[in-house]
Amino acid sequence: MRLEPRTHTPLAVRVLAPVGAVLAALALCALLVAWTGAPVLKAYGLLVEGAVGSRFALTETLTRATPLILTGLAAAVAFRARLWNIGAEGQLYMGALAAVVLGGGMLNLPFWLLIPTVLIAGALAGGLTLLGPAVLKVRFGVDEVVTTLLLNFVVLLLVSLLLEGALKDPMGMGWPQSAPVVEAAELPKLVARTRLHAGLVIALALAAVLWLIDTRTIWGYENRAVGANPRAAAFAGMPVTKVMLRTAVLSGGLAGLAGAAEVCGLKGYLTLDLSPGFGYSGIVVAMLAQLHPLGVVGGALFIAGIFVGADAMSRAVPVPNYIADVLVATSLLCMLVAGLLARYRLRRG
Amino acid sequence: MTPVLRLTGITKRFGPLVANDAISLTLHAGEVLALLGENGAGKTTLMNILFGHYVADEGSVEAFGRPLPPGSPRAALEAGIGMVHQHFTLADNLSVLDNIAVGTEPLWRPWSDRGGARKRLLDLAGRFGLGVRPDALVADLSVGERQRVEILKALYRDARILILDEPTAVLTPQEASGLFDTLRRLTSDGLAVVFISHKMNEVFAVSDSVAVLRAGRLVATRRTAETDREELAALMVGRDIKPPTPAPMEPGEPVLALSGVTVASGHGRPLLDAVDLTVRRHQVIGIAGVSGNGQTALADLISGLIHADSGSVTLKGESVVAADPAAMVQRGVARIPEDRHAAGLVGAMSVWENLIAERYRDPAFSRFGVLKRGAARRYADEVIRAFDVRCPGPDARTQLLSGGNMQKLILGRTLAHRPDLILASQPTRGLDVGAVSYVHGRLLEARAAGAGVLLISEDLDEILALADCIAVIHHGRLTPLLPHDRVSIRQLGLLMAGHWDVLKEVGHAA
Numbered sequence: 001m002r003l004e005p006r007t008h009t010p011l012a013v014r015v016l017a018p019v020g021a022v023l024a025a026l027a028l029c030a031l032l033v034a035w036t037g038a039p040v041l042k043a044y045g046l047l048v049e050g051a052v053g054s055r056f057a058l059t060e061t062l063t064r065a066t067p068l069i070l071t072g073l074a075a076a077v078a079f080r081a082r083l084w085n086i087g088a089e090g091q092l093y094m095g096a097l098a099a100v101v102l103g104g105g106m107l108n109l110p111f112w113l114l115i116p117t118v119l120i121a122g123a124l125a126g127g128l129t130l131l132g133p134a135v136l137k138v139r140f141g142v143d144e145v146v147t148t149l150l151l152n153f154v155v156l157l158l159v160s161l162l163l164e165g166a167l168k169d170p171m172g173m174g175w176p177q178s179a180p181v182v183e184a185a186e187l188p189k190l191v192a193r194t195r196l197h198a199g200l201v202i203a204l205a206l207a208a209v210l211w212l213i214d215t216r217t218i219w220g221y222e223n224r225a226v227g228a229n230p231r232a233a234a235f236a237g238m239p240v241t242k243v244m245l246r247t248a249v250l251s252g253g254l255a256g257l258a259g260a261a262e263v264c265g266l267k268g269y270l271t272l273d274l275s276p277g278f279g280y281s282g283i284v285v286a287m288l289a290q291l292h293p294l295g296v297v298g299g300a301l302f303i304a305g306i307f308v309g310a311d312a313m314s315r316a317v318p319v320p321n322y323i324a325d326v327l328v329a330t331s332l333l334c335m336l337v338a339g340l341l342a343r344y345r346l347r348r349g
Numbered sequence: 350m351t352p353v354l355r356l357t358g359i360t361k362r363f364g365p366l367v368a369n370d371a372i373s374l375t376l377h378a379g380e381v382l383a384l385l386g387e388n389g390a391g392k393t394t395l396m397n398i399l400f401g402h403y404v405a406d407e408g409s410v411e412a413f414g415r416p417l418p419p420g421s422p423r424a425a426l427e428a429g430i431g432m433v434h435q436h437f438t439l440a441d442n443l444s445v446l447d448n449i450a451v452g453t454e455p456l457w458r459p460w461s462d463r464g465g466a467r468k469r470l471l472d473l474a475g476r477f478g479l480g481v482r483p484d485a486l487v488a489d490l491s492v493g494e495r496q497r498v499e500i501l502k503a504l505y506r507d508a509r510i511l512i513l514d515e516p517t518a519v520l521t522p523q524e525a526s527g528l529f530d531t532l533r534r535l536t537s538d539g540l541a542v543v544f545i546s547h548k549m550n551e552v553f554a555v556s557d558s559v560a561v562l563r564a565g566r567l568v569a570t571r572r573t574a575e576t577d578r579e580e581l582a583a584l585m586v587g588r589d590i591k592p593p594t595p596a597p598m599e600p601g602e603p604v605l606a607l608s609g610v611t612v613a614s615g616h617g618r619p620l621l622d623a624v625d626l627t628v629r630r631h632q633v634i635g636i637a638g639v640s641g642n643g644q645t646a647l648a649d650l651i652s653g654l655i656h657a658d659s660g661s662v663t664l665k666g667e668s669v670v671a672a673d674p675a676a677m678v679q680r681g682v683a684r685i686p687e688d689r690h691a692a693g694l695v696g697a698m699s700v701w702e703n704l705i706a707e708r709y710r711d712p713a714f715s716r717f718g719v720l721k722r723g724a725a726r727r728y729a730d731e732v733i734r735a736f737d738v739r740c741p742g743p744d745a746r747t748q749l750l751s752g753g754n755m756q757k758l759i760l761g762r763t764l765a766h767r768p769d770l771i772l773a774s775q776p777t778r779g780l781d782v783g784a785v786s787y788v789h790g791r792l793l794e795a796r797a798a799g800a801g802v803l804l805i806s807e808d809l810d811e812i813l814a815l816a817d818c819i820a821v822i823h824h825g826r827l828t829p830l831l832p833h834d835r836v837s838i839r840q841l842g843l844l845m846a847g848h849w850d851v852l853k854e855v856g857h858a859a
Binding site: 216217218219221224225228229231232233234235236237238 | 652653654673674675676677678684686691692693694695696697698702706707709710715718719720722
């Protein structure tokens with residue numbers, strides 16, 4: 001068995017690759033579900049129902065997808081330029097931190113001024129968090145996989161420190177959580193009596209804008225060229241370093257925005273469990289989307305559906321909701337294989 | 350006499366390309382077989398099949414009467430086939446002895462028999478006149494010495510059939526004739542040699558028989574003594590290719606002047622060492638030299654990728670300080686990079702995107718940061734037509750183009766804008782004959798239109814055919830310009846090897 005590069009990957013293969021990967025992951029995880037003794041088809045049926053089966057389920061999935069779209073875009077943008085940002089989780093918390101600091105009563109502004117200010121501050125905080133590793137990479141060749149990954153722990157410890165100290169909510173009964181953001185900083189709800197908030201609109205709009213930037217502007221043109229062949233881009237006279245740093249701020253900014261939107265749209269305050277790994281799941285989303293900004297929306301909806309659906313399923317059949325984590329991880333592995341098969345052809349002999 | 354090697358009906362396809370088409374060959378002991386063909390004719394593919402790097406789609410290989418299992422370099426080694434690749438496969442940080450002995454000793458033995466290995470190596474070296482120092486680090490060796498180590502490595506493994514892939518590409522003419530002596534000693538000892546080349550004079554210097562490949566087909570095999578250059582050239586090319594004949598032109602004003610330019614390497618010898626050079630309009634200046642003597646640094650400097658540490662660079666009378674590639678393009682420098690795949694083009698992007706890569710900020714192609722995709726595609730259409738780029742259209746993915754068409758794309762990108770200076774770095778490396786003559790024609794056209802051309806090439810024939818004046822680069826130093834009609838190949842060879850006392854003999858002109 002050998003792999004031969006395809007000269008041309010048809011669109012059908014590019015679209016079918018993630019679908020096939022997801023089906024393969026579902027099939028593999030069926031073994032685990034069966035192992036718990038639960039009926040596989042019923043369990044998966046409950047999972048789908050729990051994800052999209054009712055108005056409530058649907059809004060929950062969309063709520064869950066909101067930060068995933070943003071972190072997915074963060075990963076897609078960075079990976080496109082071969083900036084391996086594994087630190088979206090940390091950037092997300094930096095964004096959330098900026099949001100509770102500025103939105104927690106420090107600024108006294110009307111909502112139409114306060115919301116953009118808080119969100120932009122969150123994005124800036126995330127962007128600056130990634131700028132450090134990016135500068136180290138372009139100046140000294142420091143591997144950003146290591147620096148961004150490790151910064152996640154630094155940020156989490158910083159947040160922990162602040163929640164136990166300076167930012168601790170005096171009304172919080174001693175829990176390690178921040179004071180809530182003021183009402184003027186809260187994102188409006190999209191559907192009454194659900195948790196779905198305007199963050200989704202922002203995330204969808206950004207996905208569309210990023211796609212337009214990617215295909216229509218010289219920024220996107222430079223990004224794609226630098227990502228595909230940095231040496232040729234530099235030879236042609238493109239500012240490779242600038243592109244890298246710009247990409248870093250954008251990618252970190254998207255992750256930071258995810259954090260700020262979670263605080264202002266959903267939680268209202270900051271705790272250490274604000275994100276159940278949205279930063280890491282964003283990588284899976286981006287890979288499923290093959291780094292395409294519009295594909296990210298689909299990828300995020302899928303992952304969100306799995307998590308929300310698995311919660312519902314675990315209440316009805318004896319399958320722990322950890323199956324969601326396994327499913328997502330398996331999807332990533334299957335997607336890597338599918339990506340390989342989309343680019344290469346399998347030959348015998 | 351039974352042949353030591355027999356290839357029968359070897360066919361290898363890469364997608365739609367047939368690299369080898371039913372090739373059958375035999376090789377006898379004590380014989381040097383030259384495998385002659387243009388770049389891309391399928392010589393290297395054939396030898397890679399023989400050595401087990403590729404698996405043939407059809408056909409079989411027999412060595413010493415026994416069939417050779419396909420796809421196994423180990424089996425080829427065991428059958429007594431040794432290969433010296435175009436790009437050496439030596440570990441720089443190991444000694445000559447370690448490089449040669451590596452892989453020949455059983456893994457589970459707790460100590461290695463270095464004494465025995467050394468004795469055997471010196472023995473072989475003495476027998477075939479391949480002088481090497483067993484304890485020298487490979488990193489410190491010259492290219493010629495490295496090649497000797499490669500040959501010894503094969504002999505050490507008891508090779509009886511030696512394949513040399515374009516062995517002279519990296520050698521000076523003098524080093525090449527030393528290699529030929531070695532090959533004669535090997536064959537008189539009963540070895541058989543396959544010698545891959547696209548240079549006619551080498552075929553006559555060393556081979557007993559010659560097999561000519563063209564476009565994947567074996568078009569003829571001849572006894573070398575019974576053929577001549579004209580016949581082989583006709584067989585190899587398949588048609589008459591007129592060599593370019595640059596009309597003599599009066600050189601114009603200088604467009605590029607380097608004065609005392611030094612580029613440090615960060616360790617030891619500088620990449621460029623006090624280089625003086627002037628290129629004038631209506632002039633092709635050829636830079637000859639053995640690969641790795643500073644050509645890349647010179648090209649990078651003029652491309653705007655690196656800066657001079659000292660000395661001055663002047664373009665059209667204006668001093669250039671710390672220019673980047675974009676600034677060089679702006680000043681009218683057309684740059685044809687050495688490696689068109691790695692540095693010239695973004696393979697994953699479309700033809701039109703690559704064509705505007707040097708001027709996408711130009712108002713013709715973008716406004717307020719938004720690309721004018723329609724205008725860019727129309728422009729690409731024009732260039733594709735003007736430069737005869739064979740591709741499905743402006744939206745085709747660039748990596749699907751052939752090497753010749755990629756080079757035309759790069760020519761179109763740079764030459765369409767009436768440059769003042771053209772930097773052509775190995776502009777025809779790996780191209781087929783048709784594409785080579787196209788590139789040469791375009792360069793000479795640009796020269797006639799008033800551009801100065803700096804041609805950096807490792808192909809002496811190319812330089813002799815095109816250049817008005819030649820300078821030789823060696824260890825980062827550049828000789829003064831030598832008029833092409835006043836210097837011989839022998840003298841160039843000596844200069845390339847660093848024997849600059851020859852300069853007195855040439856009596857250089859300005």
